[in-house]
Amino acid sequence: MPEPFIRYLEPDDASGLVECFRLCYGETYANETFYDAGLITSMIESGELRSVIAELDNRIVGHTGLTVRSASSLAAEAGNTVVAPDMRGQGLLGKLGTALRQRTLDEGLVGYIHYPTTAHDIMQKGATAGTGRETGIMLAYIPAETNYVDFDKQDLDKKDFEKAGRLAATIVYQPVAESPERSVYLPGRYIQPIRSLAQALNLQRKFYEPGIPAFAESLFKRQENIRRGLSNITINQIGVDLPEKAADFVGDGSTAVIHVDLNMDDPGIDYAVETLVTNGFIYSGWLPEFHQSDVLRMQMLVNPEEDNYQPNLVTEQARSLLTLMIEERKSQTG
Numbered sequence: 001m002p003e004p005f006i007r008y009l010e011p012d013d014a015s016g017l018v019e020c021f022r023l024c025y026g027e028t029y030a031n032e033t034f035y036d037a038g039l040i041t042s043m044i045e046s047g048e049l050r051s052v053i054a055e056l057d058n059r060i061v062g063h064t065g066l067t068v069r070s071a072s073s074l075a076a077e078a079g080n081t082v083v084a085p086d087m088r089g090q091g092l093l094g095k096l097g098t099a100l101r102q103r104t105l106d107e108g109l110v111g112y113i114h115y116p117t118t119a120h121d122i123m124q125k126g127a128t129a130g131t132g133r134e135t136g137i138m139l140a141y142i143p144a145e146t147n148y149v150d151f152d153k154q155d156l157d158k159k160d161f162e163k164a165g166r167l168a169a170t171i172v173y174q175p176v177a178e179s180p181e182r183s184v185y186l187p188g189r190y191i192q193p194i195r196s197l198a199q200a201l202n203l204q205r206k207f208y209e210p211g212i213p214a215f216a217e218s219l220f221k222r223q224e225n226i227r228r229g230l231s232n233i234t235i236n237q238i239g240v241d242l243p244e245k246a247a248d249f250v251g252d253g254s255t256a257v258i259h260v261d262l263n264m265d266d267p268g269i270d271y272a273v274e275t276l277v278t279n280g281f282i283y284s285g286w287l288p289e290f291h292q293s294d295v296l297r298m299q300m301l302v303n304p305e306e307d308n309y310q311p312n313l314v315t316e317q318a319r320s321l322l323t324l325m326i327e328e329r330k331s332q333t334g
């Protein structure tokens with residue numbers, strides 16, 4: 001049988017890529033970008049989407065990509081990994097992973113952050129088999145409607161997959177090259193986990209104790225992902241008015257999950273974390289090099305179910321992060 005050919009994704013590939021996602025997920029994939037060929041083409045042209053694909057007989061049979069979130073980031077977001085149902089079990093995932101690593105280096109990036117699904121063990125195991133480590137968990141991140149077409153769900157802890165509700169994804173940092181030393185402010189409540197992660201990932205960090213916010217006003221950008229039921233709030237400037245602003249983050253309560261991303265070069269980060277914890281947020285993850293600095297992601301589930309706090313995790317590292325989150329939640333709910 002001929003071997004699929006691995007290459008970079010080009011603007012003309014967009015409609016073939018949409019077809020591949022439809023084969024793998026029907027209409028249920030949470031990232032709507034992958035149903036919009038025009039948008040994919042413009043993201044490839046602008047350099048926002050930098051992917052590798054597997055091609056066989058003029059058909060795209062596998063994909064994994066880098067999404068570059070900001071021009072100053074040294075790490076991209078990696079993911080949207082699929083292998084067409086008729087091509088599974090032949091090691092294509094590994095070949096795409098090797099090519100993606102090479103592309104990351106070619107693009108001058110030092111690593112990538114990806115979000116292995118907890119729907120099955122395959123991605124979590126692959127992500128941590130080498131030098132990658134979980135730095136967080138995004139609870140209830142994957143909508144319940146997501147249908148993994150033609151995939152045996154035996155790994156789901158014998159739960160009925162179709163009724164499993166929203167599932168978590170882990171956050172994994174994968175270093176691919178040595179990164180420059182970076183100075184960041186480290187919030188008091190996460191000193192231990194983040195210090196030990198930096199050591200495990202061999203990332204050179206100078207950690208500083210945060211102070212009081214340097215500004216009166218907080219500035220943030222809010223993005224709604226309706227299909228995913230997710231609001232993402234990026235705080236670009238932490239100000240002393242954050243408590244008033246954070247009280248409105250839930251909005252009308254129609255979104256399932258809220259993420260708040262904090263830049264770790266902002267000395268007000270401890271103030272922001274404590275404000276967010278008071279408002280029901282808990283740790284989600286440490287994202288090295290994600291913006292102009294490292295990013296700390298906090299999360300809140302708007303109407304949580306007990307299952308949301310029992311994701312299928314395959315490593316001790318991920319389980320210890322879950323313990324941290326559950327303890328934080330306990331301290332909020334009493």
Ligand SMILES: CC(C)(COP(=O)(O)OP(=O)(O)OC[C@H]1O[C@@H](n2cnc3c(N)ncnc32)[C@H](O)[C@@H]1OP(=O)(O)O)[C@@H](O)C(=O)NCCC(=O)NCCS
Binds near residue numbers: 149150
């Ligand atoms: C996960 C996925 C990308 C793996 O791709 P792949 O090229 O088949 O990967 P591999 O050939 O390395 O096989 C990986 C494992 O999947 C198993 N597998 C293959 N087809 C399968 C199927 N239909 N159901 C369950 N397991 C399957 C293989 O036996 C192998 O198990 P092992 O590691 O214990 O030997 C692919 O199955 C897929 O696209 N799944 C649906 C979308 C998805 O889950 N994407 C990841 C989101 S984070």
